Amino acid sequence: MFVNAALAALPAIGFAMVFNVPGRYLWACGVAGSLGFLVRESLLALAWHAALASxxxxLAIGALSAFWARHYRAPMQLYAVAAAIPLMPGHDAFVAFNAMLELLLQGYQPELWITVVGRGLQSVFVVAAITLGLTLANLLYHRRQ
Incomplete structure (x- = not known):
């Protein structure tokens, strides 16, 4: 799990570079991305729901980003947005999209429809949970200022 968490730093740093984060902050995006991934995977291993774990x-990414924002006097979003990328539900969205294409090609099949709705809603709830977690952390950070 720790190796996967360390590897989760790579997409966080890559997207931080795409988002034009200054080079001196790239390490922080990677650490926050690794932390978020480790927290989510640990909670999933304890059989938590994916949306709640996300x-x-x-929230952990947001708290760490708020600390760094205060310490380095940089915007909190500088760290948090790129660090949340490894949490995105790519596999669930991919499976839902493939099942939707199969529905279009083969016609209605109950198993495919269940896959589309189940995996699609799972993806929507996970993305909403990530958005809510970063937003709550941002609101709490600005409330204390």
Whole structure:
């Protein structure tokens, strides 16, 4: 799990570079991305729901980003947005999209429809939880200022 968490730093740093984060802050994006991934995977290993685990992980990313924002006098979003990328539900969205294409090609099949709705809603709830977690952390950070 720790190796996967360390590897989760790579997409966080890569997207931080795409978002034009200054080079001196790239390490922080990687650490926050690794932390969020480790928190979510730990909670998933304890059989938590994926959306709730993603919410807690996004709150952890937000808390760490708020600390660094205060310490380095940089915007909190500088760290948090890129660090949340490894939490995105790519596999669930991919499976839902493929099942939707199969529905279009083969016609209605109950198994495919269940896959589309189940995996699609799972993806929507996870993305909403990540958004809510980062937003709550941002609101709490600005409330204390």
């Amino acid at each position: 919410l807690i992980a996004a």
